[in-house]
Amino acid sequence: MLYLRSSSMATLTAMFSRKFSSLTRRSLRVCVVGSGPAGFYTAEKMLKAYDEAEVDIIDRLPTPFGLVRSGVAPDHPETKIVINQFSRVAHNERCSFFGNVTLGSSIFLSELRQIYHVVVLAYGAESDRVLGIPGEELSGVHSAREFVWWYNGHPDLSQLAPDLKNTDTAIVLGQGNVALDVARILLRSPAELAVTDIASHALSALRESSIRKVYLVGRRGPVQAACTAKELREILAIKGLYVNIKEADLLITSADEEEMKNNRIRRRVFDLLSKASSSSHPHPSSGQKELHFTFFRKPEKFLESNDRNGHVAGLHFEKTTLKEVEGSGKQIAAGTGQYEDLECGLVLKSIGYKSLPIDGLPFDHSKGVVPNIRGRVLSCDAAQPEDGLYVCGWLKRGPTGIIATNLYDADETVASISEDIKRKEPTSEFAITKPGREGLLQLLESRMVQVVTFRDWEKIDSEEKRLGSLIGKPREKVTDWRNLLEIAAK
Amino acid sequence: MLASKSLRLGAQAIKGLTRVSHFPKSVCPTTLTRRNPYVQDGELFSTTATGTADVENEEKQKISVTFVDKDGEETQIKVPVGMSMLEAAHENDIELEGACEGSLACSTCHVIVMDVEQYNKLEEPTDEENDMLDLAFGLTETSRLGCQVIAKPELDGLRLALPAATRNFAVDGFKPKPH
Numbered sequence: 001m002l003y004l005r006s007s008s009m010a011t012l013t014a015m016f017s018r019k020f021s022s023l024t025r026r027s028l029r030v031c032v033v034g035s036g037p038a039g040f041y042t043a044e045k046m047l048k049a050y051d052e053a054e055v056d057i058i059d060r061l062p063t064p065f066g067l068v069r070s071g072v073a074p075d076h077p078e079t080k081i082v083i084n085q086f087s088r089v090a091h092n093e094r095c096s097f098f099g100n101v102t103l104g105s106s107i108f109l110s111e112l113r114q115i116y117h118v119v120v121l122a123y124g125a126e127s128d129r130v131l132g133i134p135g136e137e138l139s140g141v142h143s144a145r146e147f148v149w150w151y152n153g154h155p156d157l158s159q160l161a162p163d164l165k166n167t168d169t170a171i172v173l174g175q176g177n178v179a180l181d182v183a184r185i186l187l188r189s190p191a192e193l194a195v196t197d198i199a200s201h202a203l204s205a206l207r208e209s210s211i212r213k214v215y216l217v218g219r220r221g222p223v224q225a226a227c228t229a230k231e232l233r234e235i236l237a238i239k240g241l242y243v244n245i246k247e248a249d250l251l252i253t254s255a256d257e258e259e260m261k262n263n264r265i266r267r268r269v270f271d272l273l274s275k276a277s278s279s280s281h282p283h284p285s286s287g288q289k290e291l292h293f294t295f296f297r298k299p300e301k302f303l304e305s306n307d308r309n310g311h312v313a314g315l316h317f318e319k320t321t322l323k324e325v326e327g328s329g330k331q332i333a334a335g336t337g338q339y340e341d342l343e344c345g346l347v348l349k350s351i352g353y354k355s356l357p358i359d360g361l362p363f364d365h366s367k368g369v370v371p372n373i374r375g376r377v378l379s380c381d382a383a384q385p386e387d388g389l390y391v392c393g394w395l396k397r398g399p400t401g402i403i404a405t406n407l408y409d410a411d412e413t414v415a416s417i418s419e420d421i422k423r424k425e426p427t428s429e430f431a432i433t434k435p436g437r438e439g440l441l442q443l444l445e446s447r448m449v450q451v452v453t454f455r456d457w458e459k460i461d462s463e464e465k466r467l468g469s470l471i472g473k474p475r476e477k478v479t480d481w482r483n484l485l486e487i488a489a490k
Numbered sequence: 491m492l493a494s495k496s497l498r499l500g501a502q503a504i505k506g507l508t509r510v511s512h513f514p515k516s517v518c519p520t521t522l523t524r525r526n527p528y529v530q531d532g533e534l535f536s537t538t539a540t541g542t543a544d545v546e547n548e549e550k551q552k553i554s555v556t557f558v559d560k561d562g563e564e565t566q567i568k569v570p571v572g573m574s575m576l577e578a579a580h581e582n583d584i585e586l587e588g589a590c591e592g593s594l595a596c597s598t599c600h601v602i603v604m605d606v607e608q609y610n611k612l613e614e615p616t617d618e619e620n621d622m623l624d625l626a627f628g629l630t631e632t633s634r635l636g637c638q639v640i641a642k643p644e645l646d647g648l649r650l651a652l653p654a655a656t657r658n659f660a661v662d663g664f665k666p667k668p669h
Binding site for chain 2: 076078079081082084085228229230233264265268402403404407408
């Protein structure tokens with residue numbers, strides 16, 4: 001195996017050296033870390049802005065596209081169409097993708113900064129915020145990210161095996177779009193999911209799932225729910241689903257009205273919730289799947305099961321009420337001293353993702369982002385920008401927004417890069433030749449890293465499509481690290 | 491305000507350096523305009539008409555559309571009746587994004603109809619289009635998605651502005667919503 005890796009690496013390096021020599025000497029060497037939307041949009045904009053730019057995108061996974069592959073729900077194929085655009089970027093002769101390359105182990109940040117003129121970190125948010133309340137470590141409690149990676153066949157979590165068989169109730173903490181995604185996957189008919197690219201291990205588990213009741217719990221009210229209208233409309237339209245929204249929760253205050261006046265999304269989401277509430281039946285019929293929107297509840301602690309040691313059996317909530325933060329127009333949840341328990345056998349925490357720091361990178365631990373001014377990374381001590389180091393996407397602004405947000409985010413980071421390059425030009429800083437791609441590949445070869453190129457990814461892609469076509473799915477994801485690397489090396 | 495100004499200068503600097511066309515050369519326009527098999531509302535932007543004689547006339551007919559980019563630069567193009575503004579923009583190298591290729595799953599082809607009278611000649615946006623417009627940057631009262639605006643004779647002379655989204659993103663404290 002090792003032999004195979006190093007020999008294929010040698011071929012690779014030779015291939016690139018040849019291609020390399022034909023390029024002009026004065027290339028602008030750019031490395032983008034992370035191949036999700038932020039990474040690809042940054043690469044695209046750099047290639048567009050500079051004819052002399054040579055952009056290498058590295059990713060720790062053997063597969064590109066980040067959350068478009070492992071985050072976007074399997075029943076949202078239209079959202080994944082943007083992959084076509086990213087693939088066109090990857091096919092640009094001045095762009096390369098190198099998968100299975102991990103920043104911090106295959107290659108270090110200090111090395112990248114030596115090899116490249118510009119390094120843009122766009123590696124997203126691969127961890128989770130925690131509630132920090134008792135019982136969070138009980139089995140049956142997962143972050144929504146873990147659950148999403150599991151059903152989307154992310155190779156790190158294909159073994160998660162959440163227990164869906166010993167309970168009829170799941171609680172989802174949070175009411176954003178990720179919360180709606182996981183609730184919808186739990187409630188949708190598996191027959192409908194069977195024609196998507198959902199991972200087969202997840203499909204079988206969902207087919208055997210005994211969960212028929214999902215609570216979507218928010219600390220605040222229906223006016224503050226963080227989801228958007230599209231996702232809400234979609235879950236409300238699930239065939240045969242009983243939807244419960246308490247009418248009392250829909251009584252709004254003047255502060256609520258003010259919030260809605262200033263926010264079209266909040267207004268339209270509230271309208272949808274109101275309509276769903278008034279059109280629903282008073283009680284579910286037997287066997288009907290149920291979705292409960294539960295507002296004004298703050299989780300206090302996870303309850304442990306009496307029969308199953310170490311397993312979650314429910315949640316203890318404090319009831320809340322809204323309190324206005326003076327002058328901000330915002331309302332926060334305040335405890336009322338009244339409590340309520342809800343039983344369940346599965347909890348999915350959808351309370352936000354968190355970025356991970358790496359060695360040598362300034363990091364704001366409280367905000368979970370890299371300190372930056374319009375994409376320029378700021379050094380730890382002073383407010384001085386780090387030379388040639390930039391961020392984009394969730395690592396830059398926190399884990400919110402839609403794919404398109406990264407378009408504007410990348411615009412901003414690339415504008416900062418351009419300003420800096422312009423400022424440096426008189427001193428001919430770019431005349432300094434940097435090894436770029438060649439230097440990267442040499443280092444990776446010396447470390448026996450099996451680099452997965454975009455062509456290698458296309459082998460994985462074809463194999464997944466072939467496997468999918470055998471069972472009526474657009475794609476059957478390969479979810480195992482070793483298999484992915486083997487297919488890539490063929 | 492200061493930030494916004496320097497950012498615009500930055501954007502212009504990029505523009506000045508741009509020599510590569512909107513898409514790499516491998517792009518075939520037909521891949522951008524292909525109908526998405528998953529879209530159930532496909533009929534919304536279907537170009538097939540029912541009449542026969544009318545169809546021939548309509549197909550030959552083109553209207554004039556002007557795109558105004560965020561720096562105020564104007565590009566006038568001819569758009570065949572029945573074609574969406576997203577397709578038309580791409581066929582003419584106008585920098586309008588189309589991440590979901592017209593399947594109503596993103597807001598990247600957001601355009602602003604500059605004349606209210608022209609706006610009123612368009613059919614009301616559907617709930618699905620409004621859901622996407624919710625997420626558009628720099629939304630206005632006459633915002634539409636380019637993929638949903640279909641050329642028809644009454645729209646001759648249509649003027650569409652591309653939103654200056656970068657400024658909104660950087661300065662106006664835009665709070666993006668989760669996907």
